[in-house]
Amino acid sequence: MSDAVKGPASYFPSIEEKYGRPIPEWQDLIRSSPLTKHMDLVSWLKTEHGLGHGHANALVAHTLAEGAN
Template sequence: MSEKGPASYFPSIEKTYGLPVQHWLDIAADQLASGSTHMQVVESLKTEHGLGHGHANAVVAYAKSKRAG
């Protein structure tokens, strides 16, 4: 069974950027924990780390869901 939602992007994220998805999740979680909004973290991943918008959004959405859960 394939992943649904944000996690469905993870194989592509790892292939595209050459780092484990946990690397990006940790960055997103740290920024969320320090009070950044969803879109602020998306912008940070895009501008500071070079992720595409869809990939950055998926990472942040997943990180947020794990924080809430």
């Protein structure tokens, strides 16, 4: 039995399905943005790329957490 994906990554399948881009592509966009603050990045994804708040928040949280390691 495999463990279910939890946290921000649990949104990834629906993000890929709804917005048509793979997660690494979204993460590259976030990393290449001149913005660095969590909520600034979330707002940018929502306004410039049409993501919903939960999806944008999950992508930013996961991407920034990876960079912190």
